[in-house]
Amino acid sequence: MDRQIERLLAKETKRQNGGIELIASENYPSKETRSVCGSIAIAKYAEGYPGKRYYGGCENIDAIERLAQERAKKLFGCVYANVQPHSGSQANFAAYKALLNLGDRILSLRLNDGGHLTHGSPVSFSSKLYDFHFYDLGEDGRLDYDLIARRLDEVNPHLFLAGYSAYPYEIDFRKLQEVINAHNLHSDVHTYFMVDMAHIAGIIAAKLTQNPVDYADIVTSTTHKTLRGPRGGLILSNRLDLAKKIDSAIFPYAQGGPLENIIAGKAVAFKEAASPKFVSYMKKVLDNTKACNDELARRGAKVSGTENHLFLLDVLASFGIDGKTAQAELESIGITANKNTIHGETLPPSRASGIRIGFAAATTRGCSRPQAIEIADLIYDCLTGAKPKSALKAKVASIAKRWKDVNDLTF
Numbered sequence: 001m002d003r004q005i006e007r008l009l010a011k012e013t014k015r016q017n018g019g020i021e022l023i024a025s026e027n028y029p030s031k032e033t034r035s036v037c038g039s040i041a042i043a044k045y046a047e048g049y050p051g052k053r054y055y056g057g058c059e060n061i062d063a064i065e066r067l068a069q070e071r072a073k074k075l076f077g078c079v080y081a082n083v084q085p086h087s088g089s090q091a092n093f094a095a096y097k098a099l100l101n102l103g104d105r106i107l108s109l110r111l112n113d114g115g116h117l118t119h120g121s122p123v124s125f126s127s128k129l130y131d132f133h134f135y136d137l138g139e140d141g142r143l144d145y146d147l148i149a150r151r152l153d154e155v156n157p158h159l160f161l162a163g164y165s166a167y168p169y170e171i172d173f174r175k176l177q178e179v180i181n182a183h184n185l186h187s188d189v190h191t192y193f194m195v196d197m198a199h200i201a202g203i204i205a206a207k208l209t210q211n212p213v214d215y216a217d218i219v220t221s222t223t224h225k226t227l228r229g230p231r232g233g234l235i236l237s238n239r240l241d242l243a244k245k246i247d248s249a250i251f252p253y254a255q256g257g258p259l260e261n262i263i264a265g266k267a268v269a270f271k272e273a274a275s276p277k278f279v280s281y282m283k284k285v286l287d288n289t290k291a292c293n294d295e296l297a298r299r300g301a302k303v304s305g306t307e308n309h310l311f312l313l314d315v316l317a318s319f320g321i322d323g324k325t326a327q328a329e330l331e332s333i334g335i336t337a338n339k340n341t342i343h344g345e346t347l348p349p350s351r352a353s354g355i356r357i358g359f360a361a362a363t364t365r366g367c368s369r370p371q372a373i374e375i376a377d378l379i380y381d382c383l384t385g386a387k388p389k390s391a392l393k394a395k396v397a398s399i400a401k402r403w404k405d406v407n408d409l410t411f
């Protein structure tokens, strides 16, 4: 046994069990998913796809990957699934390659407004390989579909990208498809529609919001956020004519050998997400998120409101501190969240005016609605400095103690 790693993992388990996890992109997979991820499938090289591998001995791996594909297709109601992307970023890298030529125009939402690094941030590969243009949000911080229609005509992009990392409201994918179709009727450049559903994949799997695979050409995702699977990526489509292009954009263009142990874990998670238990879990996530948002609002804090698993708390307007300071203050009492830019941001992203709060992980451990309200009060009291930190820290520990052990989560 590697004592050094063992000690560090024991410390990490203690940190996770002892605190309240509110990072909106994190979650805890089930024990079964985790054990499959550590299985002997880790040892197998399987470059290629089921039935067309570059190595021998792939018959069982083929069956595992086919099962993962079939379960993903059934869960999300589509005809094509690629379960090989190592991450959401790799999935986006491949989706761009499948649909575009280098230098083509992409219309997306800036990272500062809730987009993602791979949606055209200057520090990401995406902005080096493609010509990114951006649409703004409306004054209320929500998608403005008329404004998007105007930007489509101005930019004439080859690809329109929706799906976000810090957007707390419903996305009307049907409306976006309508707007893009209308634009395509009079444009000489065909605009593809892509959705990165990484954050809301679990809400979509539970059928609690519109399903983008019904409207977009390609949908990318991660499997570890609200979907509660292992850390990894996924590409879906209802366009079989794009299948070959997407497959070759993942392998051999973007990646080598797939992580078949993780693919096995994805298969388990897709099965779990198809169960009625997952739907009731997801409803609880939405309810807890709203309860926390509403309690902070009741106490006078400036919050975004929420229609999904996350909301943004404007800590600059509410408490006169920046997001970096708020993140550190919360961490000091055992609550983990992340600083985040907010709509109309005035500070650099390294400081940011807000924090992003999500309840997917806490709800997996058993967070109840009254506890979500209690957590809002802890956040408020911590950031106003109204109560001694030691008392708040003890309260956080006592809530976390009542929840399930992170190593022992069954479905």
Ligand code: DSN
Pocket (backbone or CB within 6 Å): 024, 025, 088, 116, 165
């Ligand atoms: N970094 C992830 C998030 O926190 O939203 C997105 O990839």
